[in-house]
Amino acid sequence: MKSAAVITLLVIVSGGFFAGPEASAEGLEALHVVDWHVHTAGLGYGGSGAFLNEEMRENFRFGFFLRWVGVTERELEVEGDQLVIRRLSENIARSRLVDQAVVLAMDGIVDRATGRLDEKRTQIYIPNDFVAREVAKYPNLLFGASINPNRPDAVARLEQAAAQGAVLVKWLPSIMEIDPADESFVPFYRKMAALGIPLLTHTGMEKSFAHARDELADPMKLLLPLEHGVTVIAAHMAATGRSEGQDNFERLLSILPAYPNFYADISSLTQINRLGYLVRALNIPWTIDHMIYGTDWPLQHFPVVSPWYHVRHIGLVNAWRISGIRNVWDRDVALKRALGVPDEVFTRTVGILVNRVPKTPN
Numbered sequence: 368m369k370s371a372a373v374i375t376l377l378v379i380v381s382g383g384f385f386a387g388p389e390a391s392a393e394g395l396e397a398l399h400v401v402d403w404h405v406h407t408a409g410l411g412y413g414g415s416g417a418f419l420n421e422e423m424r425e426n427f428r429f430g431f432f433l434r435w436v437g438v439t440e441r442e443l444e445v446e447g448d449q450l451v452i453r454r455l456s457e458n459i460a461r462s463r464l465v466d467q468a469v470v471l472a473m474d475g476i477v478d479r480a481t482g483r484l485d486e487k488r489t490q491i492y493i494p495n496d497f498v499a500r501e502v503a504k505y506p507n508l509l510f511g512a513s514i515n516p517n518r519p520d521a522v523a524r525l526e527q528a529a530a531q532g533a534v535l536v537k538w539l540p541s542i543m544e545i546d547p548a549d550e551s552f553v554p555f556y557r558k559m560a561a562l563g564i565p566l567l568t569h570t571g572m573e574k575s576f577a578h579a580r581d582e583l584a585d586p587m588k589l590l591l592p593l594e595h596g597v598t599v600i601a602a603h604m605a606a607t608g609r610s611e612g613q614d615n616f617e618r619l620l621s622i623l624p625a626y627p628n629f630y631a632d633i634s635s636l637t638q639i640n641r642l643g644y645l646v647r648a649l650n651i652p653w654t655i656d657h658m659i660y661g662t663d664w665p666l667q668h669f670p671v672v673s674p675w676y677h678v679r680h681i682g683l684v685n686a687w688r689i690s691g692i693r694n695v696w697d698r699d700v701a702l703k704r705a706l707g708v709p710d711e712v713f714t715r716t717v718g719i720l721v722n723r724v725p726k727t728p729n
Contacts (some may be wrong), residue, residue, distance in 0.1 A: 384529040395464050395700065399725045400713045402468040402507070402696065403535075403567065404602060404634035404661030407455065408436050409493055414448015423490045428575065435665035446520040449501055455664075456505035458694070464713075465507075465696040469723070471537040471567075472498040472513040476544045479624040483521040490542055490576050495524070509720075511567065513537045515545060516555040518717070526556065529562050534720050535600070536566040540583035542576055553595060560596035565718035567632065570601040571615045572608035574640065577664065585610035586619040593626045598718045600659055604631040606644040616644060623657050630717060634661030637702055638671050648681055649707045658712040660703075667695045674702050681705040 409417025423429060433440060437454050452470060459468050475489030495512045500511070502508035512528035514521055514536055514714065536559065538545055547568065559566060570586045573579035586605045593599050605619035623629055631654075636645040648654045666672070674681065674689040681689070685705045692698040700713065716724055 373681065392719070394646060395704075395710060395713060396713045398698070398710060399467075399726060400465045400660065401716065401720065402459075402465050402662050402664070403600065404632050405455065405468040405470050405472050405511075405660050405664045406473075407448075407451050407493060407498065408432060408438075408667075409448035409451065409497065410440065410443055411448070411552060412443045413449050415448035415497045416492075417448055417497060418486070418489075418492050420487060420490050428466050428578075432665065435668050437665075448497070452498075452501040452505070452508065456508055459507050459696060462694050462696040464691065464700045467509055468662075468696075469509045469511040469534055469567075470498055470502050471511040473539065474513040474515040474518075474543060476542075477517040478516045482517075495528055495531070495605065496535075499528070499533070503532070509534050509723075510568055511535050511537050512564075513543075514555075515543050516549075516552045517545065518588065520648075521555050522558050525562070525564070529564060533564060534723065535565045535567045535718065538566065539573065540568060540570075540588075541579035541581050544580060546583055546584065546588065548591050550591070552591070555593040556592045556597050557668045559592070560598075563598075563719045565598040565600055565606070565630075566592055567600045567602055569603065570605035570631075571603050581608055582610065584608070586615060586622065587611075589629075590622065593629055599626075599630070600629045601629070601631040602661070603635045603641065603663070604633065604644060604648060606636060606641040616647075620651070620654070622647075624653055630657050630659045630715075632659040632661040633708065633712065634663035635666060637677065637699070638663075638666065639676055640674075642676055645703070645706055650716070655712060657713055658708070659717065660708075660713045662696065662699050664695065665697055672699075672702075674698075674705075677702065677706060 409415045410419050436451050438450055442450055472495045473491050473493040475492040476485045478485050499510045502510050510533050512533035514524045570584050574579050586601055589599050601619055605615040608615045674686040678686045689698055689701045692701055
C-alpha cells in the first residue's frame with residue numbers, strides 16, 4: 368500500500384515533467400487500423416490439422432501460450448482449434464482502435480530430398496486451409512498464408528492461397544529452415560511479385576521456440592526477393608542478434624532506404640527483450656516511411672510486455688494510464704503512440720491490402 372501511495376503521489380506532484388508524450392487515442396478511432404502480425408494456435412482438435420511437436424509440447428512456454436490466447440486444452444478438445452480464432456475475433460471486436468488483424472498460418476520444415484513436411488522436426492504447424500476457412504467467418508480477420516518455398520509445389524500453393532484471399536505470406540526462416548537468399552526460390556518470388564502478395568518474414572533472433580537457426584533471419588538475406596520485386600516486410604525490424612559480426616538492426620537500416628518495396632513491422636518492439644529499438648528507429652525520420660503496424664499477439668502480456676518498462680520514454684502518467692487499459696490491442700496502440708509512433712504507421716497498407724481497406728481521411 369505504501370509503495371502504491373508513493374507512486375500515486377509522484378504522478379500527481381510531478382505534472383508535465385513525468386507526463387511524457389501524449390498517449391491519447393484521439394483521432395485514431397476514425398481511421399482504419401490493421402494489425403499485420405497476429406498468431407494463432409492449434410493442437411489438431413476439430414480437424415484443424417495443426418500441431419506442435421513433442422519438443423514444443425514439453426517446453427515451458429506451452430502453458431504460457433495457451434493462457435495468453437485465452438483457452439485451455441480441455442476447451443480445445445471440446446470445441447476444436449477453431450475456438451482460438453473465434454475468441455481472437457471477439458477480442459479485436461472489443462478494441463476501440465484496431466479494426467482488423469492478419470492471422471498467420473505457419474508452414475513447417477520441408478525435407479528438400481522428399482518434398483515432404485518433416486513433422487518430427489517441425490515445432491509448430493498451422494495449415495493454410497484451416498486459417499483461411501476460419502478467418503473467412505469473421506470480417507475483422509484477414510488470412511496470412513505460410514508456404515515453405517522448399518515445397519516442390521510451392522508456386523501452386525501460392526496461387527491457391529491467393530485464391531483463398533491471402534493478403535501476405537508469412538515466414539519464420541529460423542524455425543522453418545528457409546534461406547531467403549536461395550536462388551532456387553526465384554520463381555516463387557516472381558509469382559509473389561506478380562500476385563502483389565507481400566512477404567512478412569521474421570528478422571533477428573528468435574526466442575519463442577525451443578531452438579532456432581538465427582543465421583537464417585539475417586536481414587541481408589532479403590535482398591534477393593527485394594530485387595525480384597517482392598514487397599518485403601521485415602518483422603520486428605531485425606531487433607536483437609548479430610549476423611557476420613554486425614548488429615541485425617543496423618544491417619536492416621543499412622538497406623531499408625534503398626528499396627521502395629521494403630518495410631519493417633513494429634511488432635514485439637515493446638517487449639522486454641527489445642527495449643529501446645523502437646525509440647532508436649523513430650529518431651531516424653526516414654524509417655517512419657517504412658514502418659508497418661503489428662503486435663505479435665499473443666506475446667502482448669506481462670511479463671513479456673508492460674508500459675512500466677518504458678517509463679523513461681513515456682513518463683509515469685502515461686505508464687499508469689496505459690497499464691489500466693484492458694484490451695491488449697488498445698493498450699498496444701496507446702503504448703506505441705506514447706513512444707512516438709505517428710498515425711500514418713498504424714494506417715499504412717501495402718500489397719493487395721491497399722485496395723481492400725477503407726481509405727483513411729486526409
